[in-house]
Amino acid sequence: MSLLIAKNIQKNYGDLKVLDGIDFQLEKAKISAIVGPSGAGKSTLLHILGTLDQADNGELIFDNKDISKLNGSRLSNFRNNAIGFIFQFHNLLPEFTAEENILIPAYISKRDQKESQIRAQELMKILSIDNRAEHKPGQLSGGEQQRVAVARALMNNPSIVFADEPSGNLDSKNAEELHSLFLKLRDEFGQAFVIVTHNKDLAAISDERHEMRDGKLDKLN
Numbered sequence: 001m002s003l004l005i006a007k008n009i010q011k012n013y014g015d016l017k018v019l020d021g022i023d024f025q026l027e028k029a030k031i032s033a034i035v036g037p038s039g040a041g042k043s044t045l046l047h048i049l050g051t052l053d054q055a056d057n058g059e060l061i062f063d064n065k066d067i068s069k070l071n072g073s074r075l076s077n078f079r080n081n082a083i084g085f086i087f088q089f090h091n092l093l094p095e096f097t098a099e100e101n102i103l104i105p106a107y108i109s110k111r112d113q114k115e116s117q118i119r120a121q122e123l124m125k126i127l128s129i130d131n132r133a134e135h136k137p138g139q140l141s142g143g144e145q146q147r148v149a150v151a152r153a154l155m156n157n158p159s160i161v162f163a164d165e166p167s168g169n170l171d172s173k174n175a176e177e178l179h180s181l182f183l184k185l186r187d188e189f190g191q192a193f194v195i196v197t198h199n200k201d202l203a204a205i206s207d208e209r210h211e212m213r214d215g216k217l218d219k220l221n
């Protein structure tokens with residue numbers, strides 16, 4: 001059964017037809033890469049699939065549930081519990097420690113504090129940042145900051161993590177480490193990812209690749 005099914009997603013910005021009837025599916029424990037030229041609409045699609053933005057038309061079915069019509073607090077509750085996000089620039093809060101940043105989604109969802117702390121500590125171990133828990137983002141390397149952002153994305157145990165150019169701001173060694181981490185999370189925890197990327201290595205290790213071009217999404221071999 002598919003975790004996510006998107007049907008006939010359409011999005012225009014004024015006269016600009018950015019998404020022209022996109023169909024997309026994602027299974028559990030799969031990494032799906034979306035590639036394509038700059039301005040093709042990759043981020044727009046990712047934001048719509050991740051419910052950060054709304055399509056003009058189309059259907060979004062998450063875990064067998066039609067979420068296309070959700071809005072307001074029901075949509076934000078759904079998003080905060082079912083979806084994780086990783087961006088190119090990690091968007092960590094500079095005044096908070098690594099651990100506090102990781103805990104933010106749990107605070108928002110009012111999850112049990114003790115259990116959340118245990119989960120945050122487990123995630124920091126898995127991501128090899130447990131010795132950085134008390135550091136603020138400014139005291140962390142770029143690779144460590146991005147791993148904190150990955151832990152934050154995983155905090156509420158999302159069905160799907162959406163990542164927009166997650167290694168776009170990393171040097172090749174840190175990028176490679178991050179990519180290995182995605183594979184580990186897929187293999188050990190069945191985590192599913194949708195990743196927009198220009199990074200050829202990341203596209204190559206993904207389970208499937210799609211190309212955005214002229215408003216359409218094509219599956220590549």
Ligand SMILES: Nc1ncnc2c1ncn2[C@@H]1O[C@H](COP(=O)(O)OP(=O)(O)OP(=O)(O)O)[C@@H](O)[C@H]1O
Pocket residue numbers: 013016018036037038039040041042043044045212
């Ligand atoms: N809020 C908006 N209002 C108007 N136009 C927008 C908006 N967001 C994106 N666009 C336009 O939609 C098109 C697709 O943008 P998008 O960011 O999705 O492309 P992309 O494939 O992710 O590009 P890149 O690889 O450069 O990040 C672009 O022409 C962009 O200028």
